Amino acid sequence: MKWTRVLAIARKTLRSLKHDRRTVGFLVLMPLFMITIFGYTFGGSIKDVSVVVVNLDESDGNSSAAEAVLAELRAGGILKVERVYLLDPETDGYLGATDQAALVGSAVSEVESGDAWAAIVFWGNFTENVAQSVEDIGSVPTGGPGTITVYIDASNSNIAQAVMGEVRLTVQEVVVSEYHVLPPITVAEDRVYGEGAEFIDFFAPGVMGLAAMMVTFMLSIISFVHERSTGTLDRLLTTPATEGEIVAGYALALGLVGLIQSTVILVTAVALFQVQIVGSPLLVLLIIFVLGAGNQGLGFLLSSNAKNEFQAVQFMPIILFPSILLAGVFWPIEAVPDLLRPVSYFVPLTYAVEGCRSVMVRGWGLGDVWLQLAVLVGFAAVMLLLSALSLKKRR
Amino acid sequence: MKTSKGVKRRRVEKDGDAVVATKLRKEFGGLVAVSGLDLSIPKGTLYGMIGPNGSGKTTAIKMIVGRLRQTSGGARVLGEDSPLSARLADIGYMPQEMAIYTDLTVSENLQLFGSLYSMEREAYIKREEALLSMVDLSERRDSLVSQLSGGMKHRASLACAMIHDPEVLFLDEPTVGVDPELRVGFWQNFADLKARGKTIIITTHYMDEASRCDIVGMMRQGKLIAEGRPEELMERTSTSNLEDAFLEYSWRDSV
Numbered sequence: 001m002k003w004t005r006v007l008a009i010a011r012k013t014l015r016s017l018k019h020d021r022r023t024v025g026f027l028v029l030m031p032l033f034m035i036t037i038f039g040y041t042f043g044g045s046i047k048d049v050s051v052v053v054v055n056l057d058e059s060d061g062n063s064s065a066a067e068a069v070l071a072e073l074r075a076g077g078i079l080k081v082e083r084v085y086l087l088d089p090e091t092d093g094y095l096g097a098t099d100q101a102a103l104v105g106s107a108v109s110e111v112e113s114g115d116a117w118a119a120i121v122f123w124g125n126f127t128e129n130v131a132q133s134v135e136d137i138g139s140v141p142t143g144g145p146g147t148i149t150v151y152i153d154a155s156n157s158n159i160a161q162a163v164m165g166e167v168r169l170t171v172q173e174v175v176v177s178e179y180h181v182l183p184p185i186t187v188a189e190d191r192v193y194g195e196g197a198e199f200i201d202f203f204a205p206g207v208m209g210l211a212a213m214m215v216t217f218m219l220s221i222i223s224f225v226h227e228r229s230t231g232t233l234d235r236l237l238t239t240p241a242t243e244g245e246i247v248a249g250y251a252l253a254l255g256l257v258g259l260i261q262s263t264v265i266l267v268t269a270v271a272l273f274q275v276q277i278v279g280s281p282l283l284v285l286l287i288i289f290v291l292g293a294g295n296q297g298l299g300f301l302l303s304s305n306a307k308n309e310f311q312a313v314q315f316m317p318i319i320l321f322p323s324i325l326l327a328g329v330f331w332p333i334e335a336v337p338d339l340l341r342p343v344s345y346f347v348p349l350t351y352a353v354e355g356c357r358s359v360m361v362r363g364w365g366l367g368d369v370w371l372q373l374a375v376l377v378g379f380a381a382v383m384l385l386l387s388a389l390s391l392k393k394r395r
Numbered sequence: 396m397k398t399s400k401g402v403k404r405r406r407v408e409k410d411g412d413a414v415v416a417t418k419l420r421k422e423f424g425g426l427v428a429v430s431g432l433d434l435s436i437p438k439g440t441l442y443g444m445i446g447p448n449g450s451g452k453t454t455a456i457k458m459i460v461g462r463l464r465q466t467s468g469g470a471r472v473l474g475e476d477s478p479l480s481a482r483l484a485d486i487g488y489m490p491q492e493m494a495i496y497t498d499l500t501v502s503e504n505l506q507l508f509g510s511l512y513s514m515e516r517e518a519y520i521k522r523e524e525a526l527l528s529m530v531d532l533s534e535r536r537d538s539l540v541s542q543l544s545g546g547m548k549h550r551a552s553l554a555c556a557m558i559h560d561p562e563v564l565f566l567d568e569p570t571v572g573v574d575p576e577l578r579v580g581f582w583q584n585f586a587d588l589k590a591r592g593k594t595i596i597i598t599t600h601y602m603d604e605a606s607r608c609d610i611v612g613m614m615r616q617g618k619l620i621a622e623g624r625p626e627e628l629m630e631r632t633s634t635s636n637l638e639d640a641f642l643e644y645s646w647r648d649s650v
């Protein structure tokens with residue numbers, strides 16, 4: 001292995017990219033585009049969820065517990081209360097059971113029609129029941145608690161969780177502020193890692209690995225299909241350049257491309273979304289470089305099974321989908337079904353994402369992510385070795 | 396391993412051979428592209444291979460330089476069996492297809508090959524200058540190859556094969572699409588190389604070029620049907636040009 005020849009191959013690969021302005025633009029803008037889009041879609045927290053409220057509580061004014069909860073819900077910002085169904089004041093607060101059911105029915109129908117995510121119902125005697133329960137604390141309960149029913153459209157589980165969480169939290173707060181009852185048990189959270197971390201901190205490392213992987217794989221498979229079909233690969237092999245040197249040269253070049261992209265993503269994520277990088281950014285880049293080199297090898301291997309660029313592109317989804325879905329980019333591997341989980345451990349991106357995430361969020365060092373790095377180095381070594389061997393085989 | 400022993404004995408007999416092929420054969424599925432080709436080309440020879448399309452010239456060269464695996468038989472270049480490794484530094488190969496990087500400039504292509512042959516910087520700069528003027532691309536050195544004319548691309552490809560001043564040059568139709576004036580220049584250059592003891596194997600469809608070679612090999616259906624100095628070939632067939640000589644040999648071969 002002669003380094004000058006490896007460098008010559010790497011340089012020519014980067015140079016031909018450089019001459020292609022559009023590709024250069026793509027290489028820089030694609031990751032920028034990815035992190036921005038993902039950042040804005042997933043990065044924001046849920047707010048302004050449309051809900052309707054039915055207040056059947058017979059107490060009103062300052063003494064009403066329902067009004068207190070409602071005011072808190074309005075102030076929270078997560079929920080947007082579109083409408084409140086009230087008791088008819090003319091009948092002086094009293095409604096027959098049929099009318100109550102009709103009121104609840106019209107609120108629920110707004111959920112059914114998709115106009116609201118949830119209908120929050122405060123039942124009759126709400127304030128009375130709450131007050132009684134507070135009085136009963138420490139002795140045998142004489143009645144039931146004040147009840148709120150949330151009729152919810154849980155087709156979007158994120159939203160459903162946000163609504164339920166908000167209602168529960170608000171109720172707790174009101175109990176403390178209005179009735180001065182402190183819950184006897186509190187659970188304190190003290191973050192070991194991820195102080196101040198949000199969802200974007202979780203998936204930014206994933207997007208970085210994904211972008212680097214996609215592009216190195218794509219460039220590699222297309223370049224080599226091209227090299228084969230134009231005969232330049234054959235020509236390179238009639239020079240003293242060995243198979244290993246050619247493959248290493250490409251790996252070096254495409255690894256660097258991966259680095260440039262990761263840098264774009266890191267800078268964007270920090271500048272635009274205040275993503276924090278607790279550990280060493282250099283270690284993150286090292287992980288991405290090794291991942292890029294390995295994917296270059298994979299692209300090379302598959303390129304020998306593609307007759308033209310069109311066939312090469314067909315490999316993209318086969319490689320891409322398992323990586324997007326199973327490697328823990330957007331949701332943790334723990335959420336992957338048991339049946340598929342072993343597959344996750346065969347997807348190299350899994351280790352890159354895990355490694356980058358640990359460094360960026362947990363601030364781990366080389367000594368802590370050595371396993372992930374070792375797996376990636378192994379992947380790259382095997383891929384590059386197989387590539388070199390497959391080049392040795394002649395028609 | 397009978398064949399390789401045979402080749403070895405032959406090399407001892409004729410140490411001056413740059414290229415040797417022994418019963419070289421290539422089949423593509425059922426198609427026999429090269430059938431039992433025997434060659435021995437002494438060092439310092441300008442060897443011309445002629446023959447109709449599909450007669451196996453390109454296939455033979457690819458096997459000799461080691462880019463195609465022969466079905467049987469063997470080849471040696473400068474004493475090393477194909478596929479070559481140590482001797483790769485001493486050969487230059489210009490494939491029939493363009494096979495240079497169209498997304499690089501002429502000069503970047505030359506630099507790539509120069510580095511792959513581990514040329515010294517100074518030697519390389521001198522050589523690049525000389526070659527570019529030979530193929531008349533000095534002015535276009537910084538043009539992307541994709542923006543050159545067809546003949547210019549061929550010229551750039553030829554320059555890449557010659558950058559390291561190799562001992563043995565395999566040129567597969569180097570003058571296709573090159574204008575007459577430059578072709579004369581090329582052949583002058585080939586003659587100079589030969590005078591410096593280099594060996595050149597050239598395929599061509601131009602008979603005037605073939606007649607400038609020391610030895611001409613005539614290929615037909617994967618076989619060498621005649622081989623000799625151009626005058627010899629014309630004399631033996633009582634013809635006045637190589638074209639007629641080839642037709643005569645073809646006719647004799649087919650009966």
Ligand SMILES: Nc1ncnc2c1ncn2[C@@H]1O[C@H](COP(=O)(O)OP(=O)(O)OP(=O)(O)O)[C@@H](O)[C@H]1O
Pocket residue numbers: 423426427428446447448449450451452453454455491
């Ligand atoms: N990769 C291949 N697969 C199948 N057949 C091939 C392949 N390469 C060449 N052949 C066949 O081998 C035969 C010899 O081809 P070759 O390219 O050696 O001819 P040639 O003498 O160089 O012709 P030309 O003057 O047109 O360049 C042809 O019939 C061709 O179709």
Ligand SMILES: [Mg+2]
Pocket residue numbers: 452453454491567
């Ligand atoms: Mg040919």
